[in-house]
Amino acid sequence: MELWLIPALPLAGFVINGLFGRRFSKALVNAVAIGSVVLSFAWALKTVLGLGEAPISEHYFDWIVAGGFRVGCDFAVDRLTAVMLLVVTGVGSLIHIYSIGYMAHDEGYARFFAYLNLFMFFMLTLVLAANYLVMFVGWEGVGLCSYLLIGFWFHKKSATNAGNKAFIVNRIGDYGFSLAMLMIVVTFGTLDFGAVFAAAASKPEALLTAIAMLLLVGACGKSAQFPLYVWLPDAMEGPTPVSALIHAATMVTAGVYMVARSFPIYTHAPAALEIVAVMGLFTAAFAATIGLAQNDIKKVFAYSTVSQLGYMFLGLGTGAFSAGIYHLMTHAFFKALLFLGAGSVIHALSGEQDMRNMGGLRKMIPLTFWTLMCAAISISGVPPFAGFFSKDEILVSAYHHAPWMYWVGTITAGLTAFYVFRAMFMTFFGEYRGHEHPHESPPVITVPLAVLAVLSVVGGFIRVPVWLEKFFPAAEAPEPFSLVAISVAAGVIGIALAYVMYVAKPGLADSVSSGLGALYRLVYNKYFVDEIYDATVVKPVVNGSRVVLWRGVDAGLIDGAANGIGSRSQGLGAWLKLFQSGNIRSYATWVVFGSVILVVALGLVGAVR
Amino acid sequence: MNGVPLTWYLILSAVLFSLGIAGFLFRKNIITVFMSIELMLNAVNLSFVAFSYQLKQVNGHIFAFFVMVVAAAEATVGLAIILTVFKNRATLNIDEVNSMKN
Numbered sequence: 001m002e003l004w005l006i007p008a009l010p011l012a013g014f015v016i017n018g019l020f021g022r023r024f025s026k027a028l029v030n031a032v033a034i035g036s037v038v039l040s041f042a043w044a045l046k047t048v049l050g051l052g053e054a055p056i057s058e059h060y061f062d063w064i065v066a067g068g069f070r071v072g073c074d075f076a077v078d079r080l081t082a083v084m085l086l087v088v089t090g091v092g093s094l095i096h097i098y099s100i101g102y103m104a105h106d107e108g109y110a111r112f113f114a115y116l117n118l119f120m121f122f123m124l125t126l127v128l129a130a131n132y133l134v135m136f137v138g139w140e141g142v143g144l145c146s147y148l149l150i151g152f153w154f155h156k157k158s159a160t161n162a163g164n165k166a167f168i169v170n171r172i173g174d175y176g177f178s179l180a181m182l183m184i185v186v187t188f189g190t191l192d193f194g195a196v197f198a199a200a201a202s203k204p205e206a207l208l209t210a211i212a213m214l215l216l217v218g219a220c221g222k223s224a225q226f227p228l229y230v231w232l233p234d235a236m237e238g239p240t241p242v243s244a245l246i247h248a249a250t251m252v253t254a255g256v257y258m259v260a261r262s263f264p265i266y267t268h269a270p271a272a273l274e275i276v277a278v279m280g281l282f283t284a285a286f287a288a289t290i291g292l293a294q295n296d297i298k299k300v301f302a303y304s305t306v307s308q309l310g311y312m313f314l315g316l317g318t319g320a321f322s323a324g325i326y327h328l329m330t331h332a333f334f335k336a337l338l339f340l341g342a343g344s345v346i347h348a349l350s351g352e353q354d355m356r357n358m359g360g361l362r363k364m365i366p367l368t369f370w371t372l373m374c375a376a377i378s379i380s381g382v383p384p385f386a387g388f389f390s391k392d393e394i395l396v397s398a399y400h401h402a403p404w405m406y407w408v409g410t411i412t413a414g415l416t417a418f419y420v421f422r423a424m425f426m427t428f429f430g431e432y433r434g435h436e437h438p439h440e441s442p443p444v445i446t447v448p449l450a451v452l453a454v455l456s457v458v459g460g461f462i463r464v465p466v467w468l469e470k471f472f473p474a475a476e477a478p479e480p481f482s483l484v485a486i487s488v489a490a491g492v493i494g495i496a497l498a499y500v501m502y503v504a505k506p507g508l509a510d511s512v513s514s515g516l517g518a519l520y521r522l523v524y525n526k527y528f529v530d531e532i533y534d535a536t537v538v539k540p541v542v543n544g545s546r547v548v549l550w551r552g553v554d555a556g557l558i559d560g561a562a563n564g565i566g567s568r569s570q571g572l573g574a575w576l577k578l579f580q581s582g583n584i585r586s587y588a589t590w591v592v593f594g595s596v597i598l599v600v601a602l603g604l605v606g607a608v609r
Numbered sequence: 610m611n612g613v614p615l616t617w618y619l620i621l622s623a624v625l626f627s628l629g630i631a632g633f634l635f636r637k638n639i640i641t642v643f644m645s646i647e648l649m650l651n652a653v654n655l656s657f658v659a660f661s662y663q664l665k666q667v668n669g670h671i672f673a674f675f676v677m678v679v680a681a682a683e684a685t686v687g688l689a690i691i692l693t694v695f696k697n698r699a700t701l702n703i704d705e706v707n708s709m710k711n
Binding site: 581589 | 633635703706707
């Protein structure tokens with residue numbers, strides 16, 4: 001099926017635009033960048049349509065051969081990969097098109113599209129990989145592109161800082177992933193998915209748990225789960241299409257994909273799976289509460305992304321792998337739409353991101369409003385919008401696993417509905433509080449919004465769990481009507497509450513927040529997690545580096561040794577210099593002196609014979 | 610040749626060698642210094658030949674020939690250097706030929 005074409009097309013786009021883009025006209029840059037991704041989407045679609053029950057795998061060349069251990073450059077497509085392929089290339093294509101409008105006036109136009117294409121290449125490599133090492137290549141590559149694109153406006157100090165933060169925090173996760181790979185090599189002697197998963201049942205549970213936990217560390221970094229989620233909100237410094245593509249729809253779901261891909265390991269390590277569930281649930285609830293009090297529209301959606309990723313992990317952790325992937329797909333639709341819509345709002349207001357300076361935009365940018373509304377209803381879990389189906393499957397699975405998880409998840413769903421609609425009402429209702437003159441975005445922006453809006457509405461009818469039925473172990477559980485009703489009710493109550501607080505009685509929100517006092521400040525300041533990390537991790541590391549490693553080891557020990565040897569040699573040389581008088585007879589004297597000593601010494605030792 | 614014992618030859622060799630050293634160290638004329646070197650070489654030759662005769666072995670003779678060949682070659686090169694030095698500096702005082710310093 002020539003699977004390599006799928007990632008190779010965006011790579012070609014990257015090479016062409018990266019090398020020559022500066023000299024190209026914008027139309028040519030567009031043609032290369034968007035053409036390559038759309039072609040890649042078409043090829044992925046063709047591949048998936050030709051896919052039966054059996055996976056397709058292709059071997060290109062042996063990458064590493066060391067004794068009995070070999071790693072090939074292998075790609076494979078099975079049903080799980082198929083979902084990811086279509087989401088990545090499909091949503092990716094839409095976001096590429098959107099970027100034409102959003103980045104129209106940017107100086108780094110070609111550079112932006114080159115990075116986006118590079119990202120697509122690595123993401124598709126990650127998804128198509130048939131062993132952990134090739135996956136790791138894609139994994140690191142998307143991290144690099146994430147760094148490049150967060151810091152895209154590198155003249156802004158905050159953007160480069162955010163890029164560094166994302167990169168460094170991801171290193172922690174990647175370290176876990178690479179340790180996991182080493183353990184897999186030691187345990188299984190191979191990195192191929194097929195061979196590892198076939199042998200998983202016969203390995204001791206303790207080993208599998210250790211591998212699963214290390215993989216989870218990697219997933220936790222990439223997918224922004226507690227305690228490594230801190231980079232994602234800061235990543236909003238990047239251009240909005242980047243936030244939509246990388247930090248909402250695709251890259252951050254790589255961790256979810258990786259855990260789902262490794263499900264045979266996790267199903268044989270129940271303790272690790274339990275931790276996945278608890279971590280996901282905690283992150284979902286934790287991030288949702290932070291989202292309640294943010295004023296930057298992109299920050300709200302960023303915490304929402306962290307929270308929704310938590311849901312996906314909850315789904316995986318409670319054994320509903322297909323539900324997790326289902327939510328991954330619907331989330332890609334509505335969260336990409338939320339970000340692109342937010343981008344359209346920001347574009348309309350010439351860069352304003354603070355919701356306190358918005359309001360009343362419903363009439364001024366109606367198309368953006370209606371599409372964004374679809375996404376907001378979808379994420380709130382109102383039937384029959386896409387988010388309802390997937391979130392519901394996760395919550396039902398959580399109920400069968402442990403009822404308390406269901407209740408926490410349902411309350412979080414209510415919070416989700418509340419903060420999303422709070423953002424909607426602050427942005428689009430009430431009186432306009434800004435100074436710019438809002439203008440509707442051009443069609444190149446609104447058409448992708450419309451397509452994503454349609455997907456957010458009807459995307460739930462793409463029955464991913466049915467598609468993946470035979471792929472994952474069956475987790476079919478009855479869906480009691482009461483559970484569904486309760487979770488929908490939670491969403492509706494959240495929306496209603498937001499309506500009361502921000503539209504019906506506008507003063508109410510302020511009095512509630514001031515009434516809550518310290519609690520509100522705690523949430524508003526994101527539980528001071530950044531400050532805590534700064535004090536407990538960043539400062540010690542920086543100071544340790546400065547005092548011990550720099551002043552102590554580097555300047556003291558290493559420089560001291562190098563300089564010491566130098567100055568000792570100089571001293572010795574200065575002394576030896578005295579012998580080189582230039583006077584031949586003094587040399588001769590030394591020679592005589594030396595030979596006399598030699599003769600006497602040899603005579604004493606008796607070695608002359 | 611029974612009359613002259615080996616010791617005498619060796620003493621003569623040592624005396625000649627010491628004279629060579631003394632000349633080398635204390636004379637200032639380069640040519641004299643050069644001749645002192647020849648003297649040392651021939652002092653050594655003498656002990657080679659004496660030992661060779663005493664031990665009835667031919668090695669010492671061969672060594673002596675080698676030394677002579679080397680000395681001849683050395684004399685050629687050495688005299689050429691001395692000529693060049695004299696041409697360039699108009700002096701044969703060894704203390705003034707000290708440009709190797711610094």
